[in-house]
Amino acid sequence: MKIKQAGLILVALLLGVLFIASSSIAGTPKDGKYYFDTLKESMLEVLAENQALINVKPDGSIKSKKLLPKSYYKKTYEQFKKIGVGKKFKLKALKGETDPQVIAPILTTLLQAGRITTAKFQKAINSEADGTVKLKKFIPAVFGQLTVDRFHKKTGIQMKQTTLGKNDYKERNKYNAPNKWEEKGLHAVTAKNWQTNAGYSEKTAAEYRYMKPIYIKKGCLGCHGVPIGEKGPYGHPKEGYELNDIRGGISISLPIQ
Template sequence: MGIAILSLVWSTSTRAANETEIAEHLIELVNIGRTVVLEHQATINDAAKADKGFTGEFMADEVMERFKKKTKIDLRIPNVVPHANTYVAMLEAEREVVDEAQPVINRQGVGFKGFLHAVFARRVGEHFYQKTGARMKLTGIDYRNSRSKPDDFELEVLRMFSDQRHPKGQVYARNTMVDGRPVLRVMDPEYAAVSCLSCHGVPKGERDITGMKKEGWKEGEFAGAISLVLPLK
């Protein structure tokens, strides 16, 4: 599936009703991809096996199928899907990231490959930006990678999410300006799942498999957010 670079910009007439829904669908697409990576982590890290079968095509098929089940949107027939180019750009970014990682994923004799769902998401965000000009990243107050460092807007919202008075799971969206241009900024809070705790749980300060210090998270605690910056006219 190929896709040309597109301009991800909505006019005033379409954005009020659609922009937040589009953002939520984009977040859903990347979250499905992260889940697929997480579910296949043991296969990816299998030192005894060379060809894992974990390809970009496999990723795209899984994402499309699960996205359809969640949203009733079938990206296999994009010509009947509103804003399909935007969603397909995200899907294509996910496919490309997995395809580019094939030499690492299929490296025999090596266990931990470093191809984690957070790494996947960061690379997908980079590819998506190149295709659309829209920015997506994982961010948090306790960030590990400098590219995940929150900007002032994100830090403000992260602090709001971490306040126990904020309704758990409630997305935050605001029309604002970035570099003199109107954008929609959307942040979706995330909470520590059991699968997060092997790297981010207790005891705090212990080194995880990546060599980083654990943050001491407990299941269900606020962990960070997905941040989207979508250009508007």
């Protein structure tokens, strides 16, 4: 009997210690590693959920290994290193990092890298096993939106793809229309003397807001390029962007912890 009681007390003590430990974890601010991993996880989930749409042949086998979530993400991560964070970037450095000024550029760059990969993969995504083409609407903006929706559900943090438009053409989807601060941010990053890749940021009492400019790459031109007004594959008029133009931005609002 005595041994059993001692055992029970020990279990109670252990539970107590666990409870205190977990509540102090919940109270600590989320770090860059947590946000990075959660954005990555959101992408992988979106890719896994859309395999039937983008990567499965009628007989159930896969079309291309590169469209599998893990390899798709690998390409995204390579792209991420290429477009602004530099070769020396180490994921480990995000551990314990809570400064939104550090975190915001990383997260927006990762999303942008996923969008660029999605633009590059359009041919693979839309090609059928028999060589025909069937548009899947799994385009950068859609991949990005699905990802940020998921990320928002998991973290409460809002990321958005937005634009000022060009040549009489505003955003294609009302959902992407900039709000007041986003408009200010987009004007800032499109100003003539603005440094390439530099983001715009501002702070309120509650949040740190950041706008990362996104540029037109080769893969974007078929839908957003010239001739102005010509219909792209999804029926939207092309806005007339040229290579390396700023197409818009990715905004993020991080809570000040």
